[in-house]
Amino acid sequence: MGLRILVSGKGGSGKTTVAALTTLIFARRGYNVLVLDTDSVPNTAQSLGVPPEIASKIVPLVKNEELVAEKTGARPGEGWGLLFSLTPDVSDIVDRYGIRVRENVRLVVVGSIDASKEGCLCPAIALAKAFLLHVLLKKRDIVIVDSEAGAEVFGRGLAEKFDVNLCVAEPTFKSLAIARKLVELGKQLGIRHSVVVINKVEDPLRAVELFGKTIGSEVPYHIVRYSPRIPQLENLGMGLDRLEENDVAYRDVEKLVDYLEKLV
Numbered sequence: 001m002g003l004r005i006l007v008s009g010k011g012g013s014g015k016t017t018v019a020a021l022t023t024l025i026f027a028r029r030g031y032n033v034l035v036l037d038t039d040s041v042p043n044t045a046q047s048l049g050v051p052p053e054i055a056s057k058i059v060p061l062v063k064n065e066e067l068v069a070e071k072t073g074a075r076p077g078e079g080w081g082l083l084f085s086l087t088p089d090v091s092d093i094v095d096r097y098g099i100r101v102r103e104n105v106r107l108v109v110v111g112s113i114d115a116s117k118e119g120c121l122c123p124a125i126a127l128a129k130a131f132l133l134h135v136l137l138k139k140r141d142i143v144i145v146d147s148e149a150g151a152e153v154f155g156r157g158l159a160e161k162f163d164v165n166l167c168v169a170e171p172t173f174k175s176l177a178i179a180r181k182l183v184e185l186g187k188q189l190g191i192r193h194s195v196v197v198i199n200k201v202e203d204p205l206r207a208v209e210l211f212g213k214t215i216g217s218e219v220p221y222h223i224v225r226y227s228p229r230i231p232q233l234e235n236l237g238m239g240l241d242r243l244e245e246n247d248v249a250y251r252d253v254e255k256l257v258d259y260l261e262k263l264v
């Protein structure tokens with residue numbers, strides 16, 4: 001039922017760009033998409049085309065003290081680990097705090113998941129966890145988590161709730177080496193599907209060759225080409241909802257969505 005996708009990768013590799021384009025394309029195909037932004041610098045809203053005056057006012061859930069207190073019984077500084085309810089009731093959070101990006105797209109800015117606190121009971125993880133465990137998916141529902149941290153921060157038991165570990169990398173040795181680790185971690189934690197997105201590609205042949213050397217032939221990959229239009233839109237303060245459907249990167253992400261759609 002539905003699909004839960006974790007998008008991870010090195011900072012700046014294009015996680016938010018790929019997550020936002022994937023979201024918009026799924027939405028245009030009639031799916032309902034819930035996007036969770038767990039980045040320390042949350043900017044998925046901008047990429048999805050939420051107007052700056054609204055995006056700038058978003059308070060991440062974990063910074064919303066009242067909500068955290070209500071859902072977890074703890075206030076900041078009171079010792080999260082002790083007072084935490086492990087499964088805060090989140091059934092109403094999407095309705096109360098979700099931003100309606102368009103008819104069938106909701107965004108919840110969860111807030112930063114601290115990668116150094118592996119397996120911790122900090123509020124962001126508890127909330128993200130509750131979401132993943134309790135958000136019921138119907139056939140045409142997609143959850144996309146834009147996360148700077150890899151699957152390991154979610155810990156065992158939660159990581160395996162993801163159906164797809166989508167690792168975004170630039171076509172460089174270092175970035176692909178990080179992606180390889182993310183793929184391995186995802187596998188160890190029980191995520192069924194891993195796919196590497198090689199993003200900002202200018203020379204596809206070279207990118208494939210480098211992929212072969214760093215990650216090898218057993219992991220599926222998709223190439224998303226470099227599109228000058230993407231930084232251009234960003235500099236104009238516009239979202240990727242404005243990216244033309246014949247843009248190279250748009251067409252490449254469409255192919256990625258074709259692939260993901262088969263997993264739903």
Ligand SMILES: Nc1ncnc2c1ncn2[C@@H]1O[C@H](COP(=O)(O)OP(=O)(O)O)[C@@H](O)[C@H]1O
Nearest residue numbers: 011012013014015016017200225226227230231
């Ligand atoms: N396919 C692409 N073509 C051109 N620029 C891109 C592409 N993907 C991402 N970018 C640019 O790279 C930068 C980092 O992308 P972003 O999605 O914010 O990365 P992350 O979320 O991983 O930190 C942004 O300025 C974005 O506009």
Ligand SMILES: [Mg+2]
Nearest residue numbers: 015016039043
């Ligand atoms: Mg990002």
